[in-house]
Amino acid sequence: MLSLVVWCSGCAPPAANSPDKSPKATTDPQADSRVLRNLQNALETLRPEKLGIASGPEQAIAVLNEWAKGAKSEAEKRGERWEAYRPHELLRSLPKSWIEQVSLEQFVERDATYLRDCVWASKATRFGAGDAAKDLDVVVNLFEYAVRNMVLIPPRSRRVPLGPFDALVLGRGTARDRAWAFAELLRQRNVDSVILSPRRAEGDSRNEGDFLVGVLFEKDILLFDPTLGLPLMTDTADPKSVLPRLPMSLRQAQREPKLLSAIAADSGETFTLTAAMLAAPQVELICHSEQLAIRMQRLQQELSGEQSVVVADPLEDLVDQPGLWSRVAKHSAASWSPEDVAIWPYPEIVRESSQRLTAEQQKELFKLSQTLSAPVRLQRLLVKPDGNGSELEFGKPERTLMRRRMEHVMGRWSDVVPGYLAAQLYEVDPPTSKGLEMVAPDGKQSEKISIVGTTDTRNLRGMLMLPEYKHIRNLHSSAGDNACFWLAQCQFEQNRMPAVVEQCAIYSRQHSDGEWVAAHQSLLAMALAKQQKLKSAIRALKEIDEDDAATGGNRVLIARWQRLLDSAE
Numbered sequence: 001m002l003s004l005v006v007w008c009s010g011c012a013p014p015a016a017n018s019p020d021k022s023p024k025a026t027t028d029p030q031a032d033s034r035v036l037r038n039l040q041n042a043l044e045t046l047r048p049e050k051l052g053i054a055s056g057p058e059q060a061i062a063v064l065n066e067w068a069k070g071a072k073s074e075a076e077k078r079g080e081r082w083e084a085y086r087p088h089e090l091l092r093s094l095p096k097s098w099i100e101q102v103s104l105e106q107f108v109e110r111d112a113t114y115l116r117d118c119v120w121a122s123k124a125t126r127f128g129a130g131d132a133a134k135d136l137d138v139v140v141n142l143f144e145y146a147v148r149n150m151v152l153i154p155p156r157s158r159r160v161p162l163g164p165f166d167a168l169v170l171g172r173g174t175a176r177d178r179a180w181a182f183a184e185l186l187r188q189r190n191v192d193s194v195i196l197s198p199r200r201a202e203g204d205s206r207n208e209g210d211f212l213v214g215v216l217f218e219k220d221i222l223l224f225d226p227t228l229g230l231p232l233m234t235d236t237a238d239p240k241s242v243l244p245r246l247p248m249s250l251r252q253a254q255r256e257p258k259l260l261s262a263i264a265a266d267s268g269e270t271f272t273l274t275a276a277m278l279a280a281p282q283v284e285l286i287c288h289s290e291q292l293a294i295r296m297q298r299l300q301q302e303l304s305g306e307q308s309v310v311v312a313d314p315l316e317d318l319v320d321q322p323g324l325w326s327r328v329a330k331h332s333a334a335s336w337s338p339e340d341v342a343i344w345p346y347p348e349i350v351r352e353s354s355q356r357l358t359a360e361q362q363k364e365l366f367k368l369s370q371t372l373s374a375p376v377r378l379q380r381l382l383v384k385p386d387g388n389g390s391e392l393e394f395g396k397p398e399r400t401l402m403r404r405r406m407e408h409v410m411g412r413w414s415d416v417v418p419g420y421l422a423a424q425l426y427e428v429d430p431p432t433s434k435g436l437e438m439v440a441p442d443g444k445q446s447e448k449i450s451i452v453g454t455t456d457t458r459n460l461r462g463m464l465m466l467p468e469y470k471h472i473r474n475l476h477s478s479a480g481d482n483a484c485f486w487l488a489q490c491q492f493e494q495n496r497m498p499a500v501v502e503q504c505a506i507y508s509r510q511h512s513d514g515e516w517v518a519a520h521q522s523l524l525a526m527a528l529a530k531q532q533k534l535k536s537a538i539r540a541l542k543e544i545d546e547d548d549a550a551t552g553g554n555r556v557l558i559a560r561w562q563r564l565l566d567s568a569e
Contacts, residue, residue, distance in 0.1 A: 038067035039302055046112060048120045048165060049406050057112030064107040068295065071302070085294035088315035090325055094343065097352070101289035110355050114290040115311060117165045120410065121184040122309040127411035127493070128185060139191065139215055139222070140231060140245055146182045147229040148526070149409075149489065151519040152549040160365045161353035168409050170368055171486070171519075176346050178226035179213045183286040188310050192216040192327050195284040195344045196223070196250070198277040210273055214250060214283075221333045222247040228263075228271060228553040236262040238567070239560045242529045250335060253278050266559040270552030283336050284344035285328060287313060288351050292324075372405060373397035374423060374479035375431040376472055378460070381449070385441045392463060394472060395433060401479050405486065413490040420490070423483035424510075426476035430460050478515070485516035488523055500527035518548045525557070534561040 042063040072082055085103045092099075125138075128145035132138045150173040158174070164181035167173035173181070183193045197211035212232070213224045223232040224247060233244035234252060236259070253260055257275035264271045290296060296312040303309055315325045322330075329338035357365065376397050381390040404419035432451050439446045451460055464473055488503035504524040507516070514520075525540035538561050541554045548554070 038063055038070060040307075042067060043115075043119075043307060046115045046119060048116050048410055049403070057109050060112045060115075061107050061109055064111070064299075068105070068107065068298070071298070082298065086316070088292075088323070088325060090315055090341070090343065091292075098289055098348070102292045102294065104293060105295060107295055110351060111290060111295075113163060113165075113354070114288075114351070117163055117184065118188075118309050118311045120165045122188045123410060125185050125188045136217065137245070138189065139186065139217060140247065142185045142189075143182050143213075143224050143231065144243070146178055146185060147226065148492070148523075150178050150181060151516070151522075152178070152227070152229065152553075154549045158364070158368075160357070160361050160368065161350040163347075163350060163354070165409065169372075169405055171482075175211075175227040178229075179211070180286065180347055180350075182213055182224065182226065186215065187313060190310070192324070192331075193286055194221075194328055195286060196221075196278065196281040197284075198273070199280065199282050210277075212273070212278075213286075215247075216328065216331050216333070219332050221250040221331070223250060223253060225271070225553075228267065228556055229550060230553055230556060232260070232263060233560075234259055236266060236560070237563075239563055242532070242534070242561070242564065243557075244560075249333070250278065251333065254335065263556060266556045267552040268555045270555070280336070280340075282342070283328070283334075283340050284342050285315075285324060286344050286347065287315075287324060288347040290351070369402075371475060371478035371482055372402035373399050374401045374475055375426055376475060378430060378432045378436065380437045380439050380446075382439050382443075383441050387441070390438070390463070392469060401483065405482075408486060408490060411493075413493050416490060417487065420483040420487040424480045424487075427473070427480055429457060430464060430476070432460075481511045481514040481516065484511060485514070485520050485523075488520060492523060492527060497527040497531050500524070501531075518544045518550070522550060522554070525554075529557075529561060534565050537561060 042060050045060040045063065075082060087099050087102065091102060124145070125142065128142050129138045130141045130145075132141045149168055149171065151171055153172050153174055155174050155176070158172070162170070162173070162177070164177065164184050167177045168181065179195065186193050193216065194214045195211055196214045213226060215222045215224065224230075225232055231244050231247035232253065233239075234246065234248050235241075235244070240246075248259060254275055260271075260274055260278075264273075291311075291313045292315055293312070297314055300310070300312040303311065314323050316323045317326055325338075325341060328334070329336075329341045374397065377395050378392055379395045380393040382393055383390050400419060401423050404416045404423070408416045430451075436449055436451065437446045438449045451457060463469070484503070484507045488500050488507065491497075491499040491503055501524060504520050504527070507514070507520045511517070521540050521544050525537040528534075528537035528540060538558050541558050544551070544554055
């Protein structure tokens with residue numbers, strides 16, 4: 001839970017501050033070395049697999065501020081000045097808190113999870129892109145990766161504010177969470193994206209799923225629907241591939257109304273966007289205050305080589321490159337005017353809210369993260385005073401599953417398999433401490449014991465069935481449920497489709513009432529489709545409850561795959 005509390009939390013080339021180019025003074029090599037060492041230590045602390053596990057945000061922020069202090073001092077010795085931040089005009093229309101956050105010189109605690117998310121996204125663009133060689137294939141693969149690893153939940157069904165990395169660790173998110181994660185992956189590839197939605201009155205939250213991610217790709221704006229979980233396709237009537245690979249452009253959507261109508265029909269009218277709605281869409285930049293901040297722009301200058309990661313994406317133009325606002329407002333394929341460009345509020349709301357969780361949100365966060373704390377090992381058996389049986393005493397949660405899940409999200413798929421296999425056995429073979437003891441009723445005498453053989457294990461499982469240990473049973477049951485599904489996901493990412501099918505069959509047998517019933521059916525369908533077993537893939541999707549959040553996308557795929565089957569006959 002503590003890790004997730006820590007976790008709750010850039011499209012352009014690295015931004016650079018513009019110092020005065022005065023003649024450089026002689027610098028102190030030892031001071032430069034110390035400044036660099038502080039930065040390296042801070043980045044090491046912010047690694048996704050360490051923050052919240054082996055390090056805390058306070059430590060990382062303290063080191064970053066020490067680095068900033070030293071870097072500023074060394075710059076002044078060279079005759080360079082750190083310019084004060086001048087807010088972009090767009091920020092002046094936003095709440096005062098935006099300008100305050102963007103103008104901050106010192107790093108603050110919420111920066112820790114933001115920088116961790118940037119490190120994750122930078123790494124994820126490499127393994128999430130798969131073996132794609134063409135830029136368009138990279139974009140499509142990154143979208144599919146974000147969708148596949150974030151099972152769709154309905155809008156407002158989760159009250160805890162979670163950033164992209166956190167949502168991926170838990171494995172579930174709304175369409176907005178998917179869109180945000182996709183945008184962060186693209187940013188690390190220097191690809192811009194925006195939110196496109198029908199214009200509506202301020203405060204009107206109806207049809208929150210009616211939005212698209214527009215990817216500013218070369219001279220087009222390509223459309224992706226995080227609710228359907230698919231790129232919008234132009235080949236609906238005559239599909240050319242199992243999954244859509246050539247996204248529709250905004251121009252095509254505006255000029256050929258039948259393209260969107262065909263998708264709407266296939267989705268059972270769950271997709272409701274029309275050409276008229278997109279004729280003059282609301283255009284919103286996907287960003288938040290950390291990405292625009294002056295402190296991040298200064299940090300960006302130092303991130304190169306193995307440490308290369310996009311952390312700054314300022315709105316304003318710099319000396320040698322256009323800013324985010326200009327790149328979007330003046331894009332060659334834009335069907336909007338510069339005055340139409342706003343900022344999507346969702347990321348900033350999440351980032352800000354994660355710093356001040358309510359009591360209700362803290363309870364929900366604890367519930368969401370509880371299974372990640374497994375295993376909880378049996379440490380001692382306390383013999384009852386009457387000698388009739390024993391009470392069980394458990395150690396602290398070891399959070400092993402949490403570490404494996406974080407490694408999973410970091411793309412270390414083969415490394416986590418043994419841990420997932422072990423977690424599936426917690427119910428069958430209850431985890432015990434290596435120093436397991438049997439303690440006498442007086443509490444003074446104890447002896448080391450071992451749980452060996454089927455009889456000992458069966459007896460221990462019988463003791464765990466007592467009502468007072470229900471929370472331990474539930475914890476390990478949920479851990480096994482998660483591990484069984486996540487193992488199938490790992491196999492999918494490694495392109496081991498027959499193994500995915502087999503693992504999904506195991507999940508179906510062992511967790512028929514589990515938390516990932518619909519998700520595992522969807523993963524199974526994708527694995528079957530990639531093996532050209534379209535009839536079986538269609539059956540798998542049809543078994544999913546019609547009330548599932550992903551129903552619209554499932555219907556579109558069923559219709560697509562059926563057309564492929566019909567054309568092959």
